[in-house]
Amino acid sequence: MNLFRYFHDEIVAALDRLTAAGALPSGLDTSRVTAEPPRETSHGDVATNAAMVLAKPAGVKPRDLAEKLAAELRVHPAVMAAEIAGPGFINLRLSDDFWAERLGDVLREGIGYGESDIGHSLRVNVEYVSANPTGPMHVGHARGAVVGDALASLLSKAGHDVAxxxxxxxxxxxxxxxxxxxxxxxxxxxxxxxxAIPEGLYPGEYLKASGEELARLYGPRFQTAPESEWLPLFRDFAVNAMMGMIKSDLAALGVRHDVFISERGLVDAGKVTAAEQFLTGKELIYEGVLEPPKGKLPDDWEPRPQTLFRATQFGDDVDRPLKKSDGSWTYFASDIAYHLDKYRRGFNVMIDVWGADHGGYVKRMQAAVAAMTGGHGALDVKLCQMVNLLKGGEPYKMSKRAGTFVTLRDLVDAVGRDVVRFIMLTRKNDAHLDFDLDKVLEQSRDNPVFYVQYAHARCYSVMRHASEMWPEIDPLTLVPEPGVLRRLTDPAELALIRLLAGWPRVVESAAEAHEPHRIAFYLYDLAAAFHGLWNKGKDDSRLRFLIEADRELSVARLGLLRAVTLVIASGLGIIGVEPMEEMR
RNA sequence: GCGCCCAUAGCUCAGUUGGAUAGAGCACUCGCCUUCUAAGCGAGAUGUCGCAGGUUCGAAUCCUGCUGGGCGCGCCA
Incomplete structure (x- = not known):
């Protein structure tokens, strides 16, 4: 249950009652009415802007409307107080019982708490990594891989049917x-x-294995043969080998894909030609000559007639070429076919995760999607900015002399899959990310991976102690009665419950915004609130989780701890990180 | 030259899709601390939200124009 969505509906229902009673004119547009957590926690639990948004269309003063609405909302059993503040906000304070029930929700729903149906099982296609099959993946690919993978999990949790x-x-x-x-x-x-490897060829040592394998398979048969005899054979072999390597690297990161689509497969199946014909039928393709780019003219530029797509009709700056001068398709052409293929497979919502260096490509792809789907398909492109590798605060130099660079595999081997995954989500995707190989392994509050993992492990530690203290209690399945949970009354405990109860909203809003990093930030906040409560127990022994003389209170607190582990595990699950039960 | 992204505390960054007095960590100052798991805790101070206009009840958030940084700019993907 997203309690803010719930109260939003309650507020709209209250407005309807006021309308029915003649206190408000009928036909008011309530689409801008919100129910949100107030920025300032002292303002209450839920704030609504209804009176401010509706005052003008209703022809009344904001505060007058607020008075009526507040009176109506006070009828709700969970609403302890409805106060009018500022320019016309209504702040709701919810009862302790209500919060105890929300904690009960977490415990009953378990790891699935936070799942939502806002996706309505609508199909979403998330395309990510898509690294060229010409070599191992590097650090930059890791970010896109994690962002895409986590975004897919997030959308899934929010009720989408994700590919x-x-x-x-x-x-x-x-x-x-x-x-x-x-x-x-x-x-x-x-x-x-x-x-020496000639200029223009890939020099990497990683190709040696493929060369040896081919030598074993074919002997000297193609050693001096003309290129036309071996190129397709060697190409397919090498692409397969590279994809094998990439898949194994992805597996090391815990990243998975449901579908691998081959560009060559699309071309061979005639899908690029079909896409071109489709656009030709809509008169969106013509032969033309592009203007040279202004200001910075390439050395070998000369006017040339080309097959162009009318991207400018869909918001792009210039029309874009579909064919190279040798007659073969441009990458753009096959990518159009690919996105049309996605759309025809039933995906109205497509998300592509790209490197920021492809930013100049976004408009034309969105233009193409708009053209091909008649506006019924939507393409969102998440651009991932560069990752700066550091070590001890200093830029981490890659050894060019040895011909090596930091691969994704190197990174995973150095710091572990979970660390890579979490850190990649500690910045929004379009911001540069510093990845310090030392800092991410520190055991301190500055290291969010550790801080979140440690919170989870601390909960388990207490639960283990509880099992020794009261062997008949199983903290891992505990669902205390509402009356027991109501004994959690310390402000720090209630603040933690509020945070836990906000989890479904975090999932929904992060999914709607296509922003998986919000999950990582939320988990850090949750961990901070938990550690804060823990530390209060150091100063005040009455706030320790386990109090031998008060079994009932301890049970209530064990419920709270278990809820913390469930939500952390649920969030880490989206990020793709394994929660730890011990950190020795 | 054009397009896209970015600009928030000394540093690194959040900011709930337009809400109230803009937040957190680090660093800084002052206290405390030897544990249900040690990788500390509490308190204090910190702002021209790059600049200038505009939109409205209300702008860090949306629009326009500048400034500064990154990326890209016909047959690479």
């Missing part, structure tokens, strides 16, 4: 370069001295 996709760019010239690079390694494996 996680990876688009394999295996049709462009880059994979031909890959094939040639592997052919060189193949000759090397056959005993040739290949010398």
């Amino acid at each position: 996680r996709e990876y688009y394999i760019n295996d049709a462009g010239s880059q994979v031909d370069v890959l094939a040639r690079s592997v052919h060189l390694r193949y000759r090397e494996a056959l005993g040739e001295d290949i010398g």
Whole structure:
């Protein structure tokens, strides 16, 4: 239950009653009425702007409307007080019983607490990673991988039917370069001295294994053969090998995809041609010559007729080419086909997670989606900014001399999957992220991964103690009676309950905004509130969780602890991090 | 030159889709602390929300124009 959604509905119902009683004119638009947590907790539990938003259309003064609405809301059994404040806010204070019931919700619903149906099982397609199959993934890919994976989990939790996709760019010239690079390694494996890797080919050592494998499979058969005889064969082999490596790296990060779509597969199936014909049928394609970019003219620029898509009709700055001069499709053309394919597979909502260096590509893709779906499909692109690797506060130098760079696998091996995943969500996706290899392993409050994990582990520690103290109690399945939970009356305890009760709203709003980082920030806040309560117990022994002389109060507090573990585990589940029960 | 993203406390960043007196951590100052798990706790101070206009009951948030930084700009993906 999202209690703010609940009270929003209660407020609208109260307004309807006022309308029915003739106190308000009929036909008021209540779409701008909100029910939110007040910024200042001292203002109460739920604040609504209803009186301010409706005063003008209703032709009454905000405070007069607020008085009537507040009186109506006070009738609600959970509303202890409805106060009018500021320019016309109504602040609701909810009863302790109400909060005890919300805590009961957490305990009854367990790990599923916070799940929502706002997605209405609508299908959403999240495409992420989609790294070129030409080499191992680097640190930058890790961010997109985590953001996409967590976003997919988040949308799922919010009630969407989510597909996680990876688009394999295996049709462009880059994979031909890959094939040639592997052919060189193949000759090397056959005993040739290949010398330095020529400019323009991939120099990485990781291609040696593929070269050796091909040498075993084919012997010297293609050693001096013309390119046309081996290129497709070597290309497919190498792409497969690279995808195997990428999938294994992703598995190390705990990132998974439901579907892998091959660009070449789309081309071979004629889907790019079909997309072009579809757009041609809408008269959105023409042969034309583009203006050169102003200010910065490429050296070899010359006017050239091209097959262009009328992107400008859909908000882009210029029309965009679909074909290269050799007649093959541009990446854009096959990406249009890919997104049309997604749409035809039933995804009206598409989310792509890209690196920020692809930012200039967003408008044309959205233009294409708008054109192909007649405005019925929506594409949201999440651009992930760069990750700066640091060590001890200093930039972490990659060793170019050795030809190595920091791969995703290196990173996971160095600090662990869970750390990588959590840290990647400690900034919103469009902000630069500093990743300090030392700091993320620190055991301190500055390290959010540790701080959240430690809160979870501390709860388990107390629950273990409780089992020793009262062997008949199972803290892991405990659901205390409402009357017992009502014994939680300390302001710090109630604040923690309020935070827990806010979890469903966090899930919903983060899902609506497509912003998984909000989950990480919420978990940090929750951990801080829990640690704060713990620390109060140091000063005041009456606030310790377990009080041997008061079993009932201890049971209530064990319920609170269990709720904390459930919500933390639920949030970490979205991020893809394993909650720890012990941190020794 | 054009487009997109960003600009919030000394530092690193949140800011609930337009709400009330803009928050947290670090650093700083002053106290306390040897534990239900140690990786500390409490209190204090900190702002031209880049600048200038506009929209309205109300703007860090939306619009316009500047300034500064990042990314991109026809056959790479």
